Amino acid sequence: MNNPEHAAADHAATAADVGAGADARPEAPAPTPQARIEDLEDRWRRAMAELDNLRKRHVVELGRAKAAERARVAAAWLPVLDNLELALAHADADPGSILQGVRSIRDQAVQMLATLGFPRDDETGVPFDPSRHEVVAVVDDEETEPNTVVRVVRPGYGESGHELRPAAVTVAGSRE
Amino acid sequence: MNNPEHAAADHAATAADVGAGADARPEAPAPTPQARIEDLEDRWRRAMAELDNLRKRHVVELGRAKAAERARVAAAWLPVLDNLELALAHADADPGSILQGVRSIRDQAVQMLATLGFPRDDETGVPFDPSRHEVVAVVDDEETEPNTVVRVVRPGYGESGHELRPAAVTVAGSRE
Structure with missing residues (x-):
């Protein structure tokens, strides 16, 4: 092959180099x-x-990445399980301690999900939004603006586009 | 280009085809x-x-896959959090119910980890194995074979090669 620099630079080569062989250098x-043809077949x-x-x-x-x-993500939950x-x-020694303990663990789990990119969604008093809410009931509530989330039956997790699940909510019905 | 079948078959082409252009077909x-040269440059x-x-x-x-x-995996834990x-x-209505509830949730979490490929490792009475055990203490135990796991201080999760963490254990020391 009378064009050895092509072979050496093979990995760095781009399609723009393809015509370089035709530009006769002074020294080559x-x-x-x-x-x-042989050079191109090789490339x-x-x-x-x-x-x-x-x-x-x-x-x-x-x-491997999966x-x-x-x-x-599984390991992130081990502290919750340990706790x-x-x-x-x-609880065996102090039965009353478990309630406070479980509340802390619940908070820890919610915090963990937020850290993983799935913050909790349990807001009430906000307008109904079909992208984050799933209506399980419509209730009569004279004091609430129609289409407002009155109660969160089951919190949602995640943000728009990265949702684990929507919040299941009851909303105020429209006034007659 | 007077060799159009090469361009059409470009995606299916393999390096073995490179010399095919030299085999003059009767019709071409x-x-x-x-x-x-132009054909090869194009390829x-x-x-x-x-x-x-x-x-x-x-x-x-x-x-996307990650x-x-x-x-x-995060969604797999939501039932644990819901429970x-x-x-x-x-617990507010029946304070005694929480203990049994939390035991079930612990079992649910352990089962979930196993389903994800990380079974719990909390066996005692087995020989010490550095690939799955981390020794936190060596105890004198005349009735136990030396180098046997006496107590699991913190369970491990996962299997050899896919471990979340080793089990932290105490082992029986060698007899004098």
Whole structure:
């Protein structure tokens, strides 16, 4: 091959380089057509092999990334579980302590979900929003603006576009 | 281009095809060297562009797969959190109910982790295994075989190679 710098720079090469072989440098003789064909066949073969490798590598990487994320999120919950067990252990000695313990654990779990990107949504008094609320009942409430969330039956988690689930709510009906 | 079947079959092409242009088919005239160079330049340019696209696409896919896995695992814990809140709500009416409720929730959380691929490890009486146990104390226990797990201080989760954390244990010391 009378154009060795092409092979050496193969990984950094871009499509813009494709015509470079035709620009005869002062110090290098112009390649013969046959040499140019061999050089291009070589580059094309390498690019196709690299495509094949890249596809295989990404399947492996995807599996690894998912497993790592699964472990990360599962591990984030272990302190919640540990504290549940501590609360149970303490309850034998002091039955009254468990209620306060469980409240703290609930708060810890809610905080954990927010840290993972899924903040709790349990606001009342806000206008009904179909993107974050699921209506389970419409109630008569003379003192409340129609279409306002009166009660959160089950809190939602997550933000618009990244929702784990919507908040299940009751809303005030329209006034007659 | 006097070799149009190459362009059409571009996506299915493999490196083994690279010499096919030289096998003159009865119905097609052999390409001139210049046509062969143009064809190869075109193929190489496409392969490089495809490589570039593939890299970009995989970065996006990786991010999406991680976000989906994060949401899936976080959502798996919502029933645990919901039940904690139910237990708290019932506790106001029946303070004695919370202990049994919290025990069930603990079991639910342990079951959830197992389903995600991280079974609980809290066995005693098994030989110490550095791949799953972390020794927090060595105790004298005349009735137990040396190097046996006597007590699990904090359970481990996960299996060999997919561990969230090892079990923290006390083991029986060697006999004098």
